[in-house]
Amino acid sequence: MITIKNSIEINASAEKVFNQLIENISNGESYRLWHPEHVDIRWIKGEPIREGSILHAEEYLDGNLHRLKFRITKIVANRLIAYRALFPLSIIATGNFFRIVSTGENQCIFFSEGHIRFPLWLFNKVHKSHAGKLIASEKHMKEEGENIKKAVEE
Numbered sequence: 001m002i003t004i005k006n007s008i009e010i011n012a013s014a015e016k017v018f019n020q021l022i023e024n025i026s027n028g029e030s031y032r033l034w035h036p037e038h039v040d041i042r043w044i045k046g047e048p049i050r051e052g053s054i055l056h057a058e059e060y061l062d063g064n065l066h067r068l069k070f071r072i073t074k075i076v077a078n079r080l081i082a083y084r085a086l087f088p089l090s091i092i093a094t095g096n097f098f099r100i101v102s103t104g105e106n107q108c109i110f111f112s113e114g115h116i117r118f119p120l121w122l123f124n125k126v127h128k129s130h131a132g133k134l135i136a137s138e139k140h141m142k143e144e145g146e147n148i149k150k151a152v153e154e
Contacts, residue, residue: 001094004114004137007109008145012152014102017110018078021098022049025081031057035144039065039154051075054086062136070096079104092116110148112141 003126010017024034026048039058046053050072056066068089074097082097084090086128099111114137 002134003113004116004134004141005113006138006141007111008142008149009103010108010110010152011106012107012108012149013106014078014100017100017139017148017150019109020148021081021100024148025049025055034147035059035140037061037140044069049055049067049075049081055083059140062132064133071154112145112146114141126148 008098011026023030023147025031025041028042030042037060039060041055044054044056047098051074053072055070055072056107057070059066059068070083071086072079072083073095078100079101080097081094082095085093088122094115094117096114097112099113101111103109
């Protein structure tokens with residue numbers, strides 16, 4: 001299994017970081033402001049940011065536009081948003097999450113993580129057209145974390 005992950009220390013409360021994350025995924029405008037590769041996000045089933053709700057996201061990775069659908073699988077206020085890709089991406093991607101761990105008053109660590117079902121050698125063989133996708137995904141996660149840090153520390 002492949003795990004793509006990133007973490008960043010943030011000088012803000014877990015609640016403030018969680019609220020920023022919620023804002024970032026609430027609507028297209030906030031989503032685009034979060035990262036320059038983000039194109040659009042729409043909630044297509046259920047209430048926004050609720051367990052079981054489904055969202056459609058469009059973003060660039062490695063220069064390729066990806067249209068993705070995700071189901072929110074778990075939300076724990078100020079701590080966690082877990083989500084899973086829907087078919088056909090669910091064949092490869094087993095789950096993703098954003099997690100926030102408080103490390104003190106106005107201090108926390110923001111984690112993002114994604115899991116791919118296949119070992120790296122098989123992923124690279126199956127996805128030759130996206131050879132840089134894993135590197136681009138790690139870079140994208142890192143920049144999302146940096147952008148949340150910047151937004152809440154200003």
